[in-house]
Amino acid sequence: MNLADHYRGRKVLVTGGLGFIGSNLAIELERLGADVTILDCLIPEHGGNRFNIAPIDGRVSVNISDMRDANSLNVLVEGMDDVFHLAGQVSHGDSMRDPQLDLGVNCISTINLVEACRHHAPEAVLVYTSTRQVYGRPESLPVREDHPTVPVDVNGINKLAAEYYHRLYDRTYGLRSVVLRLTNTFGPRQQIRSDRQGFIGIFIRQALRGERLRLFGTGEQRRDFNYVDDVTDALLRAAANEACHGGTFNLGAPRHYSLLEFVAALAKHTQVEYELVPFPDDKKIIDIGDYYGDWSAFADASGWAPEVDLDEGIQRTVEHYLAHPDVYWR
Amino acid sequence: MNLADHYRGRKVLVTGGLGFIGSNLAIELERLGADVTILDCLIPEHGGNRFNIAPIDGRVSVNISDMRDANSLNVLVEGMDDVFHLAGQVSHGDSMRDPQLDLGVNCISTINLVEACRHHAPEAVLVYTSTRQVYGRPESLPVREDHPTVPVDVNGINKLAAEYYHRLYDRTYGLRSVVLRLTNTFGPRQQIRSDRQGFIGIFIRQALRGERLRLFGTGEQRRDFNYVDDVTDALLRAAANEACHGGTFNLGAPRHYSLLEFVAALAKHTQVEYELVPFPDDKKIIDIGDYYGDWSAFADASGWAPEVDLDEGIQRTVEHYLAHPDVYWR
Numbered sequence: 248m249n250l251a252d253h254y255r256g257r258k259v260l261v262t263g264g265l266g267f268i269g270s271n272l273a274i275e276l277e278r279l280g281a282d283v284t285i286l287d288c289l290i291p292e293h294g295g296n297r298f299n300i301a302p303i304d305g306r307v308s309v310n311i312s313d314m315r316d317a318n319s320l321n322v323l324v325e326g327m328d329d330v331f332h333l334a335g336q337v338s339h340g341d342s343m344r345d346p347q348l349d350l351g352v353n354c355i356s357t358i359n360l361v362e363a364c365r366h367h368a369p370e371a372v373l374v375y376t377s378t379r380q381v382y383g384r385p386e387s388l389p390v391r392e393d394h395p396t397v398p399v400d401v402n403g404i405n406k407l408a409a410e411y412y413h414r415l416y417d418r419t420y421g422l423r424s425v426v427l428r429l430t431n432t433f434g435p436r437q438q439i440r441s442d443r444q445g446f447i448g449i450f451i452r453q454a455l456r457g458e459r460l461r462l463f464g465t466g467e468q469r470r471d472f473n474y475v476d477d478v479t480d481a482l483l484r485a486a487a488n489e490a491c492h493g494g495t496f497n498l499g500a501p502r503h504y505s506l507l508e509f510v511a512a513l514a515k516h517t518q519v520e521y522e523l524v525p526f527p528d529d530k531k532i533i534d535i536g537d538y539y540g541d542w543s544a545f546a547d548a549s550g551w552a553p554e555v556d557l558d559e560g561i562q563r564t565v566e567h568y569l570a571h572p573d574v575y576w577r
Numbered sequence: 578m579n580l581a582d583h584y585r586g587r588k589v590l591v592t593g594g595l596g597f598i599g600s601n602l603a604i605e606l607e608r609l610g611a612d613v614t615i616l617d618c619l620i621p622e623h624g625g626n627r628f629n630i631a632p633i634d635g636r637v638s639v640n641i642s643d644m645r646d647a648n649s650l651n652v653l654v655e656g657m658d659d660v661f662h663l664a665g666q667v668s669h670g671d672s673m674r675d676p677q678l679d680l681g682v683n684c685i686s687t688i689n690l691v692e693a694c695r696h697h698a699p700e701a702v703l704v705y706t707s708t709r710q711v712y713g714r715p716e717s718l719p720v721r722e723d724h725p726t727v728p729v730d731v732n733g734i735n736k737l738a739a740e741y742y743h744r745l746y747d748r749t750y751g752l753r754s755v756v757l758r759l760t761n762t763f764g765p766r767q768q769i770r771s772d773r774q775g776f777i778g779i780f781i782r783q784a785l786r787g788e789r790l791r792l793f794g795t796g797e798q799r800r801d802f803n804y805v806d807d808v809t810d811a812l813l814r815a816a817a818n819e820a821c822h823g824g825t826f827n828l829g830a831p832r833h834y835s836l837l838e839f840v841a842a843l844a845k846h847t848q849v850e851y852e853l854v855p856f857p858d859d860k861k862i863i864d865i866g867d868y869y870g871d872w873s874a875f876a877d878a879s880g881w882a883p884e885v886d887l888d889e890g891i892q893r894t895v896e897h898y899l900a901h902p903d904v905y906w907r
Contacts, residue, residue: 317677343749346688346692346742347647347685347688347689347692350684350685350688354680354684354738355677355680358676358677358680358731359677362676362677393725395723397744398741398745399745399748399749400745400749401688401742401745404738404741404742404745405738407738407741408684408734408735408737408738411728411734411737412676412731412734414727415728415729415730415731415734418729419673419729419730419862532749
């Protein structure tokens with residue numbers, strides 16, 4: 248499938264489009280010739296950042312509003328061919344500290360969006376970025392989509408509910424929706440200044456600042472890492488391929504790396520030291536051990552396969568952040 | 578286990594305690610000697626009714642407030658030994674017409690409750706009444722607790738999320754919680770004036786008014802019916818038995834009846850006629866066919882077994898409503 252042929256001239260809404268994955272997606276959509284509207288509420292610390300879309304500034308429409316406000320959403324979805332729903336709260340710790348906020352941002356916003364699409368954009372294709380966190384601790388590896396869902400934090404529960412809304416509206420109202428369960432995504436344009444976006448961002452910030460990296464436990468937990476360009480490619484394919492519509496799919500990677508391998512690669516590209524330290528109790532309680540997903544169903548439906556391996560992805564990531572220290576980490 | 582010995586003098590909060598099951602539970606708790614506080618917000622049409630607690634009026638404390646307001650909940654849970662969480666929106670149709678309201682009443686309220694208990698009543702036992710609707714259409718019968726959860730309406734999704742909050746807070750914070758998945762509960766004190774509480778209430782109202790009962794389709798779908806006294810017994814056992822804490826359990830019944838058998842029994846006790854009519858499309862879409870649950874896990878953990886069979890339950894139910902026509906149905 249030629250994505251440029253598909254997206255040229257299409258009207259596309261990207262919620263959370265000033266955030267990490269949303270901004271990378273918007274940049275790629277603009278490059279493919281789509282007519283892009285970004286929706287973001289720029290909640291401080293949630294990851295949105297106007298600089299993220301500097302490469303397409305002035306060539307996309309930016310609308311600042313909160314998706315918990317249903318009225319503006321009703322207007323914004325009108326006439327859209329595709330809606331990529333990336334807005335949300337992603338911090339597991341924050342979801343435990345303020346579960347009500349997490350519920351509002353992840354569930355109320357999503358109910359509002361599917362209702363808006365049902366009534367005002369029933370022909371739109373809707374892609375939702377969920378998370379491997381909906382599975383909790385894996386019972387078997389690689390994790391398939393029919394693995395039990397036992398989230399270990401409020402964020403995982405609310406993302407799971409948001410998935411269900413998408414599937415229900417697809418089945419009941421014929422709204423075409425795709426749910427992608429993302430795993431560990433890394434790359435340029437992530438909010439790495441605070442600890443809110445997870446361990447990858449924390450390590451990258453520390454490495455950029457020349458700090459010694461400290462990894463909890465043995466570092467042997469294996470994960471599947473996706474470079475952000477591969478994730479935006481997955482999102483674009485999910486909406487463009489009818490075989491994906493109505494489905495719920497894992498992303499994943501051909502190779503699995505230990506956290507120690509990730510840290511070692513990052514340390515290599517930033518010339519910092521790293522060490523193993525004992526696991527603090529409050530972190531241990533939400534650690535899920537090894538995780539890697541079976542992404543064959545999505546590969547079959549969309550033709551997707553990740554192209555950027557860990558080492559190359561880290562190199563590109565470090566280059567991006569080094570070029571913009573004041574925006575992201577200094 | 579002697580429930581009176583257990584509950585005598587215990588401080589107990591019943592959310593939704595002016596509603597159908599909540600009021601029956603509060604009456605039984607008062608009879609057992611518990612110190613009962615009822616919390617209800619009396620949202621019109623949601624099922625609450627002050628007359629429901631006429632038998633214990635003045636002997637229990639009634640607090641009118643909305644659980645979406647976290648502050649009053651924090652005060653109300655303090656010092657409680659048991660919290661029975663029955664407040665909620667239960668209409669499947671309403672959840673599709675106003676999904677945001679359903680989310681608020683079922684999810685925001687529940688998050689507020691588990692947070693309130695975590696901080697202000699960490700020793701309390703918390704029992705949540707969920708629903709068989711979380712399973713959706715059964716893939717196999719009888720449905721066990723590990724059956725996939727594929728809700729067919731917004732209400733089922735939100736109840737499922739509320740279940741997850743209970744399990745998460747049990748696992749993560751040591752709050753002792755039990756989730757019971759109720760099936761078709763019937764009996765005195767249900768709101769039967771509107772169609773909101775499901776088919777049982779609709780048929781009972783029609784029968785009491787002497788109307789001809791019209792059953793959609795063949796009426797061959799089999800269900801498990803629980804008389805409300807058996808459900809309150811289940812709730813009391815769930816909180817009192819440590820073996821139940823942390824668990825998620827189906828209720829169910831030893832015998833399964835077709836909807837036609839239910840209607841025939843109701844018609845017999847009210848001397849009305851009944852007939853089969855074709856299924857309307859809008860009802861067919863949410864019909865789940867046969868459903869009956871495997872309740873052996875709960876029986877093992879609690880010693881519970883339903884004692885009131887369909888015919889006797891319907892007889893008692895009809896007697897209650899005939900004694901109070903102006904309150905419930907005329």
